[in-house]
Every structure is written in C-alpha cells, then in structure tokens.
Amino acid sequence: DAGVTQSPTHLIKTRGQHVTLRCSPISGHKSVSWYQQVLGQGPQFIFQYYEKEERGRGNFPDRFSARQFPNYSSELNVNALLLGDSALYLCASSFRDSFQNTEAFFGQGTRLTVV
Amino acid sequence: AQTVTQSQPEMSVQEAETVTLSCTYDTSESDYYLFWYKQPPSRQMILVIRQEAYKQQNATENRFSVNFQKAAKSFSLKISDSQLGDAAMYFCAYRSVYSNRKLIWGLGTSLAVNP
Numbered sequence: 001d002a003g004v005t006q007s008p009t010h011l012i013k014t015r016g017q018h019v020t021l022r023c024s025p026i027s028g029h030k031s032v033s034w035y036q037q038v039l040g041q042g043p044q045f046i047f048q049y050y051e052k053e054e055r056g057r058g059n060f061p062d063r064f065s066a067r068q069f070p071n072y073s074s075e076l077n078v079n080a081l082l083l084g085d086s087a088l089y090l091c092a093s094s095f096r097d098s099f100q101n102t103e104a105f106f107g108q109g110t111r112l113t114v115v
Numbered sequence: 116a117q118t119v120t121q122s123q124p125e126m127s128v129q130e131a132e133t134v135t136l137s138c139t140y141d142t143s144e145s146d147y148y149l150f151w152y153k154q155p156p157s158r159q160m161i162l163v164i165r166q167e168a169y170k171q172q173n174a175t176e177n178r179f180s181v182n183f184q185k186a187a188k189s190f191s192l193k194i195s196d197s198q199l200g201d202a203a204m205y206f207c208a209y210r211s212v213y214s215n216r217k218l219i220w221g222l223g224t225s226l227a228v229n230p
Contacts, residue, residue: 033217042206042222043220104218106159
C-alpha cells in the first residue's frame, strides 16, 4: 500500500505569491492534518479535516486555508506568501477523527522556500 | 494550554550503547496520549512509541521503551543497543483526548550515533 504522498517535494516561491500543496492520504484514511515545521523547531498544527469538514484549526492567519476532497485528498493553500512561511509542510493521515487512539501517518513533506 | 519541553537539543551515543532522551509536558488534563516520533534526514515523521496516560505500564517497542511518570509529567525515551540507523531528530508529542485534535510537539532532540 502506498503511504501518505505529498506534492511537490520542493517548491520555491516569491513573496506575495500563492502556493497550493497537495496530500493524498493512505487508502481508507478519512482524516488529514497539516503541520508547519520551521527549521530547527517542532511541527505546528495548522488544520485537521475529517470527512471533508474542518475539525480543527491552529493559530495561523487567514492567508492559510485548506480543503478536503471526496476522495479524502487535501490541499493546503497559502496566499500572499511571506519569508516566514518558508518551512517544511507535513501532511498526516489517520483512519478516524483524531479523538480516538489512531496512529497518524506522515508524508515526507513539502519544503517551501519563499524568496 | 498544553506544552511539551525537550531540554536536550543534541545527544550522542556509541553504537550498541543505551541512551535516554528527556521530555516533560504540562497539562491540566488527566487523560491524553504521548508519543515519540523519529524524523530522519528523509524528513518523514515515523512513530516510535505511544503511551496512553491511563495506562500505568510503560510502553515498549523492541529496543525502544519509555519511562512515563504521570505525576511528574515526564516521558523519557530509552533506546537500547543503539544502531547507526537510530541517528535522527526525535520529537516528543502530546495529544488530548478531549477537545483538541492536534499533536503538540517539543523542539526535538538531535541524536547522533557514533560507530
């Protein structure tokens, strides 16, 4: 079985631009979460979606948005990019809503560099 | 709000030796989950071990074990018989079973394994 896949793996954007990051969860998994990991720090929670509905949102500005599609894949969108948005963006999938004790499986991330 | 603290930015261990990574957390909740994740240079977060707060018995997974001290809010990871492949960043993470769906992470500990 394929694991969590994220695309693209690397991305370079200019300040002010918009970016879309994509995530395909493990087959059968209905929950997708997004995290931002700035170099040298632990990941910070951005969003969680379950059954196409937003179930959790971290402390990020409205420039960050996401959605989940009927096939449970997800997109993370960031508008008006700032230099500080440069980070590794991680996607995690799990079978159920994270209330329950289910393991989250992570993709290899998308390395976003804003110049 | 919950916080996770890893006070050791870097650790090193000789191959075949044992090393312990420290993690403390702060929460007012009585039920939660604790995790240790490994992040190798490939960037993918890999679950090493999980502990449910209601379980008094410390979790073990092969060479990996934890020392969970609920009253002290301490959750250390012991790696026995260290191998070169254990070299990575190790993150301690917390997840509530109540209203939060997100993982809260420490800053990580970089583990080097010397041959």
